Amino acid sequence: MSDQDATPNPSPAPPAPTGPPPKVTSRGRTAVPVASSNSDTTDIPEFEFFGVAGPRGIPPLTEFLDIFDVDMMRKPDESNKMHHHTMLYNSDHLIVRRGQEFQIKITFNRPYDSAQDKFAVEFVIGSSPQYSKGTYIPVFPTKERQSSWEGRITDKSDNVVTMGITPAANCIVGKYQMYIAVVTPFGIRRTKRDNSRNLYILFNPWVAEDAVFLDDEQEREECVMTEMGIIYHGAHDDVSERNWNYGQFNYGVLDACLYIMDRSEMPITNRGDPIKVTRKASAMLNSHDEDGVLVGNWSGDYTYGVAPTSWTGSTDILLSYASAKMPVCYAQCWVYAAVFNTFLRCLGIPSRVVTNYFSAHDNNGNLKTDIILDENGRIDRDRTKDSVWNYHCWNECYMTRPDLPTGFGGWQVVDATPQETSDGMYRCGPASVQAIKHGQICFPFDAAFVFAEVNSDVVFYSRRKEGTMEPVKVNRTHIGRMILTKAVGGMTRRDITDQYKFSEGSTEERTVLEKAEEYGCKREKSDPPLADVDVVLPTLEISVGDDFELSLEFINRSDQQRTIEAYISGSVVYYTGVTSSDFLFRTPTVKIDPNKTVKELVAVQSKNYMNHLVEQANLHFIVTGKVKETGQIVTVMKVITLHNPKLIVEVSSEGKVNEEMIVSVQFTNPFTFSLEGVYIRMEGPGIMLPKYKYYGMITGGSSLTWTEVFIPQRTGSTRLIATLDCPALRQVYGQASVTIKP
């Protein structure tokens, strides 16, 4: 017996690890690996003998009913795609929606005799099909054999049988293989695998049994069938638009969406549940954790990818991800939301992109946003570390919530933008909009976090020398100032703030905030007295490069003279509210007579801000100050979004399907300096796939015109969308409306 003494304490154990730990198999843990890819498949056998030979042995099974042909009736103009609202998908395969009957035609070797012949149409998805998991579904033409999917013979003539098949309204969404099995007394005989008989089954907002049922045809048209999107940005009092081509019907997009779920290793069996699908997708749309679709970048340096402001639609992004199998560079919030929207509409889940102006962000769902002033009322930038996003975009998707008490179905917030500080939570939602509105933030998923995004307090603290802080002003209405989405059926905007919040100052609002506090949403308790002096900053529409004047109004509401020692600072900020650089600082002392108003003019020269601008060209003005007579603090903040020059997009003439048309994009560099490394991108739902053109330099004052030919694929109203992007100038947009006739 060998006997070898071991080293003693403190940490004798395990063998020194070299390299990463060995990959662990599922042996001993699970009987079969979990099927988590829709592209993995298993062929099911062509023959299954029952092992009960007759007196003469087993006869060739072809003696019985035999299949000559199967017609999936998958052409866009055939009834399946028309009835299932899938005619717009650019795909050769049959695409149908669950809970609704579709037809296939089966040609036998002889007329089918229901009294004697037995056959089943079998559907299979994933690598380990199981009847009890809903991944292997046999459908019989007769009522007596039950299955969760229904089958019936709708027509018979000669050797041809037309069979109507209704997938269960909660079946798995994805790509199925189809077989036809003939049952004989001696065994089962199947058709060979034939990929042209693969079919896609999608969510179905048109049937009441589906969890995503949406009982409004116009909403369905908008939130499932519409490729043309408008996403709002800018400021709540100066709203700007981005046009976006969701492109959910473009060739390859549906496969890319299924690939996203495969890449996430989401079990196949979960893919019929819109709660699980949307939650998983909110994680997979960003590249954190699982090499998801989009890499976030807010730095202004987009050297190794496409600037977030430059994209015109989702198609490029999704096709690139599915082909290169690598995260795509780069995204900011609206890119995440737009691509997520494509994913949702493509799979059949009603969805829309919403924009929340002044969105509390990167916090824990119970923190206040703090602005620190020094004892003189001047902002202390070193200690002010929070920011409020000028706007933030997320998605809403429509579904029932059987996992929650009654009343919380309907629109649900999902958000694919990675939230930096939210406890490692790189996914968000689905959170019921109803639950958010009513302060019922105890329900999954992440309702408390979204509640804070629209309901936080902005607290101004005055910091004493020895380090303590005192709240001097609490702004309870700044955050979640307005929430917008595109109107149904139009090109206008719709204010849906009232779906998230009761009107300010109402009894309901107070109740909701109290309810939310019960669930741990901490709000600022102190209520510092309001100053009797107000400062008002004007709303301005300014173009990039303009010199302009800021006219501050100081209003004295008291019966005494007031003297304000004011600090006016102007800075360039990212749309995340993070300060890039300061370009203006004034410290006027303003004397105001009782009940009077004094205007203070501040001249802003473009030469001071132009060199500092970051991509979305936001100027942030903060005025703070102390009333000499009372010691009260006054504060006001304003974001001014500078307007960029525009692209002029012009289309030649009235359009017809399949006839050539011409579009021109024109741009004039309005600056005295040259623009270098310029990309112009263009696409249009149903009329043009993404195209781009590169210009090495556009000298100051010069113009360019880019002309392209395109051939519309379908009728209707649509748009051509163009963007121009270069490091010195981002977010230059243009579009043209086009109506295509048959």
Place this chain on the structure above:
Amino acid sequence: MSDQDATPNPSPAPPAPTGPPPKVTSRGRTAVPVASSNSDTTDIPEFEFFGVAGPRGIPPLTEFLDIFDVDMMRKPDESNKMHHHTMLYNSDHLIVRRGQEFQIKITFNRPYDSAQDKFAVEFVIGSSPQYSKGTYIPVFPTKERQSSWEGRITDKSDNVVTMGITPAANCIVGKYQMYIAVVTPFGIRRTKRDNSRNLYILFNPWVAEDAVFLDDEQEREECVMTEMGIIYHGAHDDVSERNWNYGQFNYGVLDACLYIMDRSEMPITNRGDPIKVTRKASAMLNSHDEDGVLVGNWSGDYTYGVAPTSWTGSTDILLSYASAKMPVCYAQCWVYAAVFNTFLRCLGIPSRVVTNYFSAHDNNGNLKTDIILDENGRIDRDRTKDSVWNYHCWNECYMTRPDLPTGFGGWQVVDATPQETSDGMYRCGPASVQAIKHGQICFPFDAAFVFAEVNSDVVFYSRRKEGTMEPVKVNRTHIGRMILTKAVGGMTRRDITDQYKFSEGSTEERTVLEKAEEYGCKREKSDPPLADVDVVLPTLEISVGDDFELSLEFINRSDQQRTIEAYISGSVVYYTGVTSSDFLFRTPTVKIDPNKTVKELVAVQSKNYMNHLVEQANLHFIVTGKVKETGQIVTVMKVITLHNPKLIVEVSSEGKVNEEMIVSVQFTNPFTFSLEGVYIRMEGPGIMLPKYKYYGMITGGSSLTWTEVFIPQRTGSTRLIATLDCPALRQVYGQASVTIKP
């Protein structure tokens, strides 16, 4: 102007990625990086001038009050550690609990005069301390300066001031730096950074204001202060014990627990919230996603690490993880639960390990466990892909749940074992035990999942030839058969099944199941008629290597003769219920007279199963069959856990603190074959750190004795725990109780 034509569709965009996408900074996204490491620190400046020079300029600040010395009163026998229940931590630093006063002594250059002198004790945690985030806390000795932490002077003599400090009961848990700042008219002067003044602040189950308050001294003693653990395994009718040294007070363990949170990049500001801490830790204890502490392995091959059955405690694992900064190999469920328990108790969150017998696992929280029989009632192993874990261990931790409606505080389930199929969820909980019991599974986190672990159905299907299945038996009571934890204060077990479930068949139980169904927990609806024949398998206690007889009782409850065509199969299974290999198969036909019972004896020979055994030596017997006369199906299942040989652990004599003692471990190889590559491990709470010894070979029938000297560190009842492990024989345990006197 350069003008270069671009390639057209379909995917012109982004530049081909080479390698992983560039690492994105927080520039533009956040003003400062989120502090997410407790080991990152920032020195705060020694001098902060107010910039208000007097007429003679700024005098040296040392002219004012000056600090000569600070005494943290950190010895184990000083009042701080005694009052804060932290005297057992093997650490030189002060360790206190939040919401409770501790004392420090400050020696000044002259007597402190509260009328004239101003100073603050400052606490700082993480890399970007901020007052409003609770990461920078100044504490003043006078009431007038408010802070969330309280300070007061409790004693004064000569130049020495004793100050009592009460951290907020919701403050961040972790390691703080301490400074003392003297405020002068010209600026602030601070003590230099001195790491011996660092202190740890923990959760505090002893104060009512803390979210983890537990109002029962005996429970606190057990669930926070006890290092000695017993974890149950085996079968519900033949319970076995594992002893475990949680070792939460051992040197380095507290730092290792903080390192786990640092490694997870959990924001410092979240670390005061037990909900967030436990949720994050449930993810970090396993190595999925984030290179957490333990690598799971259920395969039986543990070549590159330590077999899960071989560990004797958590100390080795945690110290190895914190020093090598690599996941430790290997764990199964009880190892995850045991190390998680150490983490929780070490940080001061009351916790216990529980064992659930017959745990539904690796499913989605709404799936049934299916067993498929063929038309003759014989089990179809190829199609039976689900397994029920013989047992599963998780943790409960105690806390309020302000994020949920009233009534769901108290014990919460957290589970660190990675759940393979649960939608990529490699964390679980905290889920309220009360919510689980009442079917209120709509509340976070993962209550529905845990509900299914204790409440699923086992459904036996009969599969028809053409592929359809029919449920023939539903067992609604198999899953969650019994839930055990160690009793408070003793070495016995406590059945806590009634905390998870109402008694079987009660009205409350039915209501709960209906409630859970409302929230999407799908149960089997069909109710196949019960057969009038029962089969009963006996409870047996068998040792490894024994031949034995299985006595099956077939009971005919009808007034007619019954004939059973039975299938009896015996297989070796992992504790996960996954079949490793079959070793027995019989197909008797049993005839039973009306209202009679027939016994069928099945001889099981050790030679048939010994070569197939996997580590936990579980034999699984399934008897199925068809009643010839009625076509009814009968089924019964039984797990028999073979008993292993034991280690004999003997301690020399009565023990005293700091006096040498001797322990011997004896083992006799009961088999005829040799055991190779044998590790014996031993440790004991408060008396011995982990030790191990290696034996190359123990020949059949031979014995060994390992003798060690140890020196007890503290008084009380404890145990020495030993394990023996080799590839051919695992899970050999022994222990000895020891009482140490002062």
